[in-house]
Amino acid sequence: MSRGNCQGQGWWHGKFRGCGYRLTLGREAILDVLSKTDDHLSAEDIYMKIHPKHPGVGLTTIYRTLDVLSNLGMVYKLDFGDGRARYEFAEGPKGAHHHHHLVCTECGRVVEYTDFIDEEMELLKQTEDGLSKKYHFKITNHLIQFYGLCQECNGKK
């Protein structure tokens, strides 16, 4: 049973079974929450949102499920440097609109921006190619984030 290699393009009903995973109530609840928010939720945030309706779903399951979803590519795991991971639904079939993040180091607010993405992507591709060749790395991923103070936090000082 090969689970690490199921990067098919079908949608998530088949995506689960195709990889030998079972579709459970908890998993559906988590996908449901993530697919309906624009926020970047932590495991506990998700737990809080799910708990009223599904008191039976524990935090452990949330973590385990997020891990599975992340491996399946249905969810992105994000790290904004505050010690807790955030998760974001990876837009399914309609195509992921690529974006990067702008993070307020004071209040934690996160802005997704898609501006400048084209230029960034262009440069990234070049850089990746160059680095790959020079350092013999097979580059699979990149991380770009800007940090600073949002208008509100900047005003407070």
Place this chain on the structure above:
Amino acid sequence: MSRGNCQGQGWWHGKFRGCGYRLTLGREAILDVLSKTDDHLSAEDIYMKIHPKHPGVGLTTIYRTLDVLSNLGMVYKLDFGDGRARYEFAEGPKGAHHHHHLVCTECGRVVEYTDFIDEEMELLKQTEDGLSKKYHFKITNHLIQFYGLCQECNGKK
């Protein structure tokens, strides 16, 4: 403490006292280790290196000192996503050579690259300006990292 190091001690000393910090044996030992390596050391790595010569310096002090140094700008705190922070000496007066990192997700190896930095910096500046204006953020920092498999880890598969 080695006597051949007086000039280095000099500028550290001034920087510390100017901010009301005291120059202690532990702090000097930590700066000494960091200034003499090209590796990205974790707090515990540093502890290990210092312990033989200074058994009296505890892990707690390492953490506290790294925090101070980081605030003073003498050291950069890095996050390669493996759950432990790494620290890197911020080349003092002679000028920091700006670089970004390429991280192997398998073995953790880290390559510092300075190639492509000019182009990256150019684009970053433009992007920062644009983002600042549009989202009213005062941008103070950025994070750019590439992840992938180093030659060795890639071969193993």
Place this chain on the structure above:
DNA sequence: CTTGATAATGAAAATCATTTCCATAAAGGA
């Protein structure tokens, strides 16, 4: 609609890097 193999689950305990507490020691100006 059962069954059975196997995956999924929750609660509690375990990890692990980092912090906090607190009583003691050291630094540096007076």
Place this chain on the structure above:
DNA sequence: TCCTTTATGGAAATGATTTTCATTATCAAG
């Protein structure tokens, strides 16, 4: 030297995430 303040270490606390393990649920097959 004395004194006030900052620094220290060891133990305990923290907090997000994982692991353990006994129990339950899923789903393909009969």
